[in-house]
Amino acid sequence: MKVGLIRHFRVKRGYPNKIITSEELMKWVDEYDASDVWENEINCQIKWQKCYSSDLPRAKTTAQKACNGEIIYLKELREITFSPLFHSKVKLPLFLNIFFIRIAWMFNHKSQPKSKREVIKQINDTLDKILHDDEDVLIVGHGGMMMFMRKELMKRGFTGPRFNRPENGQVYVFEKE
Structure with missing residues (x-):
C-alpha cells in the first residue's frame, strides 16, 4: 500500500514582509x-487508486493536476487553523506573530481554535477514513497538516521520506508492506 502526500502548489499571494498587527x-x-x-510539474509515476484533497482552492487546483480520477474533497484536510495570541494594534514581524501562535498552540492556550490533541485526533480519524x-x-x-500526518503514518508502520517543511507541489511517497 502506498500513500502519497503532496503540499499544494506555491501560493501567489506570498507572505507579508513587514511588521503587521494581528x-x-x-x-x-x-x-x-x-x-x-x-x-508546476508533478513528478510521480504512481497510478493512485483514490485521491483525497483539502477543499481549499490552492489544494483543489493541485489535486486536479495531480489526479486523473475522482477527487474527494475533505474539510478535515485543511491547514491547521490558528488565531493571534493578542488582539491588539501592536505591530510585530510576521515570524514573531507566527512564533507566538505556535507556542500558544503547543501549550493549548485558549486563544487557539483547536488544541494539538484535537488536531492529532482529527488527523487519525481522517487517516482511518482514507486508509x-x-x-x-x-x-x-497543507504543510503543517502534512508534518503531523507523516508522524501518524510512521506510527502506523509506513516508511517514507523525512521533511521539515514540505516543498510545494512535490509528492512524498510512504509505503507499507
Whole structure:
C-alpha cells in the first residue's frame, strides 16, 4: 500500500514582509486562502487508486493536476487553523506573530481554535477514513497538516521520506508492506 502526500502548489499571494498587527495577519490569512497558485510539474509515476484533497482552492487546483480520477474533497484536510495570541494594534514581524501562535498552540492556550490533541485526533480519524481499503491513495493538503500526518503514518508502520517543511507541489511517497 502506498500513500502519497503532496503540499499544494506555491501560493501567489506570498507572505507579508513587514511588521503587521494581528488584524492584518488575519486579513492576510483570508487573502492567502483565496489566492491563485503557481503551478508546476508533478513528478510521480504512481497510478493512485483514490485521491483525497483539502477543499481549499490552492489544494483543489493541485489535486486536479495531480489526479486523473475522482477527487474527494475533505474539510478535515485543511491547514491547521490558528488565531493571534493578542488582539491588539501592536505591530510585530510576521515570524514573531507566527512564533507566538505556535507556542500558544503547543501549550493549548485558549486563544487557539483547536488544541494539538484535537488536531492529532482529527488527523487519525481522517487517516482511518482514507486508509480503510488498503488502496494506493494520494492526499493533497497543507504543510503543517502534512508534518503531523507523516508522524501518524510512521506510527502506523509506513516508511517514507523525512521533511521539515514540505516543498510545494512535490509528492512524498510512504509505503507499507
